[in-house]
Amino acid sequence: MSADSPPSGRVLKAPESFLSRDGIRAVFAEGKKGRRDFIRSAFAAAVAGAATPAALAQSNPVPAEGGDPNILELPAHSTGLGQGVATDGYGKPSKFEANVQRRQSPGLTQTTQSSVSFAPLQSLFGIITPSGLHFERHHQGWWDVDPSKHRLMVNGSDPSMLKTPMVFTMDELMRLPMVSRFHFIECGANTGMEWGNVAVPTVQYSHGMISCSEFTGVPLKVVLDLCGVDYRRARYVLGEGADGSSMTRTIPMEMVENGEVLLAYGQNGEMLRPENGYPLRLVVPGVQGVSWVKYLRRIEVGDKPWATKDEAIHYIDLLPDGLHRQYSSIQECKSVVTTPSGGQVLLDKGFYNISGLAWSGRGKVKKVDVSVDGGRNWRPARLENPVLSKCLTRFNLDWVWDGKPALVQSRATDETGYVQPTFRQLRAVRGTRSIYHNNAIQTWLVQESGEVKNVQLS
């Protein structure tokens, strides 16, 4: 930037971690007593504390009189010898990025084995989630399973469903025709804490149960063909995991027949991470995360849904009339602005790049509109390439902030013509007591101070 251009577009990062260890313990104890409001206020206090004048000054260095020493004095890295190759056999991020971590929400669950960690969406670029920052959802803890001992069994719920039940080793699966596809995975409970009202301060916690990777594997169809499945009779597939939760989910055969469902072993160019199901997981594009069974050990084909515990007691939506909606699996079109977003502070008036993510479980994102006045006026954002089916899409938009309060929103439309709903529209159909499938338009309030807050418009 030239000397006479005023500073603009500088964003103070959202605090990645809100609470100390003691703070987390206190919130956990209060959460156990059911005091959700305590959690909310603890978060609020922590966010407020992060935007102190000291923090602002630190992020806003003023060049010393007589010129900027960062230009005038040569740093050690310009005059000395750097480190050698393969200092680290598996490279790590810069130590200056150490605060970018997936994190668990204090007070959300009683144990870390049956819990969630959220991806730091506010710190990510483009559409791919680095594997080490992929969100995690475990029902019974994660394992590093020995691939040489892992087996996949394929059977029918009665013998007439397929000719030959088979057991595959990993080596056998990895010799079969291989495909690589970019897809998002979103937990059905993503944004679930926000059904009643604003609950969490940052986009990491409001939307961080989504991640996006390049997955590599063999289409499940290829393996079912090898077993001689009778597709006229076998209209459903059951996937079963090898961890203690015995995660089991029914998948309609149409999704398998079109070649989209994968038996995946690869993620972003390497083997799956243990947290994400190493050595084998199901990839079910567009469908909520729970169906992406990790540590996959068995596939059964049958002629009706199984109504397992994970689809009869859990992962059902309570509707306003008291009925439970079952087998709601597709993640509808949704988007969120990641900058500016909750917990960040805009340090100047002037130019900003509004950036965010959009996705649809039904195909490609067609357009994303952005509003800075709470939905009165909308402008189309730029969609960055590539725009892929059932994959995250990055959008960007130029914005000049005039220093007045602004209500920043994004609204995505997918290729089926479906438009992401407002909270009012969604609650009219779904009520307020759901957990899953909240795809409402998110609002961030940019205050005159530059501090950004999570709000809901009624």
Ligand SMILES: Nc1nc2c(c(=O)[nH]1)N[C@H]1C(S)=C(S)[C@@H](COP(=O)(O)O)O[C@H]1N2
């Ligand atoms: N075997 C097994 N598979 C599982 C789970 C699990 O606990 N065990 N959790 C499910 C849920 S609810 C989600 S949202 C995704 C999360 O995948 P990730 O941990 O790779 O993000 O895995 C699904 N598959």
Ligand SMILES: [Mo]
């Ligand atoms: Mo999930």
